[in-house]
Amino acid sequence: MNIAAAQRSFERLAVTPLTPAIGAEISGVDLAQEQEEAVIAEIRAALLAHKVIFFRDQHITPAQHIAFARRFGTLEIHPATPKDQPDPEVLHIAHGPESKGKENAWHSDVTWRAEPSLGSILRAVEVPAVGGDTLFADMGAAFRGLSPAMQEWCRALTAVHDIARVFAGRLGKPVEELHKQYPPQTHPVVRTHPETGEQALYVNTAFTSHIEGLSKAESDWLLAHLYAQAAIPEYQCRFHWAPGSIAFWDNRAGQHYAASDYFPAVRRMERVTIAGDRPFYRDER
Numbered sequence: 001m002n003i004a005a006a007q008r009s010f011e012r013l014a015v016t017p018l019t020p021a022i023g024a025e026i027s028g029v030d031l032a033q034e035q036e037e038a039v040i041a042e043i044r045a046a047l048l049a050h051k052v053i054f055f056r057d058q059h060i061t062p063a064q065h066i067a068f069a070r071r072f073g074t075l076e077i078h079p080a081t082p083k084d085q086p087d088p089e090v091l092h093i094a095h096g097p098e099s100k101g102k103e104n105a106w107h108s109d110v111t112w113r114a115e116p117s118l119g120s121i122l123r124a125v126e127v128p129a130v131g132g133d134t135l136f137a138d139m140g141a142a143f144r145g146l147s148p149a150m151q152e153w154c155r156a157l158t159a160v161h162d163i164a165r166v167f168a169g170r171l172g173k174p175v176e177e178l179h180k181q182y183p184p185q186t187h188p189v190v191r192t193h194p195e196t197g198e199q200a201l202y203v204n205t206a207f208t209s210h211i212e213g214l215s216k217a218e219s220d221w222l223l224a225h226l227y228a229q230a231a232i233p234e235y236q237c238r239f240h241w242a243p244g245s246i247a248f249w250d251n252r253a254g255q256h257y258a259a260s261d262y263f264p265a266v267r268r269m270e271r272v273t274i275a276g277d278r279p280f281y282r283d284e285r
Contacts, residue, residue, distance in 0.1 A: 010042050010045075010046065011038075011042070012028065012029070012036075012038055012039045012042050013026050013027070013028050013029060013039070013042050013043065013046065014026070014027040014028045015046050015049075015050075015053075017050060018050075018054075018237040018239075019236070019237045021138045021141050021234060021235050021236070021237070022050060022051045022052060022136055022137065022138040022141070022235065022236065022237050022254060023050055023051070023052050023053075023054070023136055023237030023239070024046060024049070024050035024052075024053050024054070025053070025054045025055075025056065026043065026046060026053050026054065026055050027055075027056070029043070029055070030058070031055060031058045031060050031064065031068050031246065032058070032059070032060045032061075032064050034067070035068075035071065040071045040072070043248075044072065047119065047248060047249075047250055048195055048196055048250070051136070051138055051140075051249065051250045051253045051254040052136045052237070052239075052247060052248065052249035052250065052254060052256075053247070053248050053249075054239055054245065054246065054247050054248075055245070055246040055247075055248075056242065056244065056245055057242075057244045057245075058123070058244050058245070058246050059243075059244045060123065060246075062087045062090050062270065063087070065090065065121065065123055065270065065272055066087060066089050066090065066272055068121065069089075069121050069272040069273075069274055072118065072119065072274050073118055073274040073275055073276075074274070074275045075089045075272060075273065075274060075275065076089075076110070076113075076117060076273045076274070076275050077089060078091045078110070078273065079163075079167065079171065079181070079182070080167065080170065080171060089272050089273075090270050090271070090272055091270070091271040091272070091273070092268070092269075092270055093122075093268075093269045093270070093271060094266070094267070094268040094269070095260070095262075095263070095266070095267050096264060096265070096266040096267070097263075097264040097266075100260060100263045100264075101132075101258060101259075101260030101262070101263065101267065102170075102260070103257075103258035103260070104257060104258055104259060104260040105204075105205045105206050105257065106137065106204060106205050106206075106227060106230040106231070106255045106256070106257050107204040107205060107206035107207065107255055107256070107257075108139075108202070108204050108251045108252075108254070108255050108256075109251050109273060110207075110251075110273065111161040111185075111187065111202070111204060111206075111207045111208070111251075112161045112162055112163035112182055112184070112185060112207050113182070113185065114185050114278060115275065115276055115277050115278050116161075116187075116251060116252075116276050116279065117251045117273045117274055117275060117276045118250070118251065118252065118274040118275060118276035118277075119248060119249055119250050119251055119252075119273070119274050119276075120248070120249055120251060120271055120272070120273045120274070121246060121247070121248045121271065121272050121273075121274070122134075122246065122247045122248075122249075122269055122270070122271045123244075123245075123246050123269065123270045123271075124241040124242065124243055124244065124245045124246070124268075124269055125243065125268040125269060125270055126243065126266055126267065126268040127241045127242060127243060127245075127267055127268075128262035128265035128266065128267055129265070130262070131259065131261040131262035131265065132241060132258070132259060132261070132262040132265070132267045133238050133239060133240050133241065133259050134238070134239050134241070134247065134256055134257065134258050134259070135236055135237070135238045135239075135256065135257045135259065136236060136237050136238075136239070136249060136254050136255070136256045136257075137229075137230040137231075137232075137235050137236050137254055137255045137256070137257075138200075138235045138236075138253070138254055139200040139201045139202070139229075139230065139235075139253060139254055139255055140193075140198045140199065140200040140253055141234070141235045142200070142201050142226075142229035142230060142232070142235050143190060143199050143200050143201045143229075144199075145229060145232065145235070146229070150225075151190075154189045154190050154201070154226070155189075155190050155199075155281065155283070157188070157189040157190075157211050157212070157213070157214075158186050158187065158188055158189060158211070158212045158213075159186070159187060159188075159189050159202075159203050159208050159209075159210065159211045159212065159223075160184050160185070160186055160208070160209045160210055160211075160212060161184065161185050161186075161187055161207045161208055161209070162179075162184040162207060162208075162209045163178050163179075163182045163184075163207065164178045164179065165206065165207055165209060166206050166207065184209065186212065187202055187279040188202060188279055188280065188281035189201065189202060189203055189211065189226070190202065190281050191252065191279045191280070191281060192280055192281050192282045192284070193252050193253055194252070194277060194280075196253075197282075197284055198253065199281075199284060200252070200253050200254075201226055201229060202279060203223060203226050203227070204227070204230075204255055205227050208223060210223070211223060230255050230257075251276065252276065252279075
């Protein structure tokens, strides 16, 4: 958690932390309405402080969802969105009796882009009576929890992120075709947050293929060790959804895991994603 930001006073919002490491619930705002700049600034400050923020009872339309997300930047269109969809900015994520959830791996969204997303805003449309929670992990805390020697090694490394690891199968496209449009990207293993300056681990099980300059055995071992940091409970919060719940997370600072424990119940979500910038590492010491 960004301690200085977390301790700031909020005049327009009520901000209630979920855990010491990550997550806060926001109340006192109706996202169906156009928000004043001061409110947007406080929401952004809460996001930077807590890395994921949650809103309850926000029964907004897709157009209102898009309008709210646009207050934080340019929006992305995901390649999994159908070409003829009326609102291409909205990614529909739905599972039920014919489709078991597939998002149950720790990841940060679209790290296969040259400029991965700033953040994602996910809205619950229909949720199971029990199950279907999403877990979030503070990857700044995960980096700080490594030994000094491991931190030093990771600071010098870069890793390759590849869309085909997940979406070749899901989209039914050859790897070569996907790579023509979205070539594998190299990002630092330790990413400096462009707004807070915090250092965070920036590799994930979904999209990271290997660490550059290491043998396969070395890369596989190190990645497994770094991936495991997200699973430490002290770095996590867990959110239980209800219709109208919204989560807004910072992809530059955290990872998430959608528990797929609700099959064959139905879970329908809608996500809008805000474009980001190219990851970099800057030594803060």
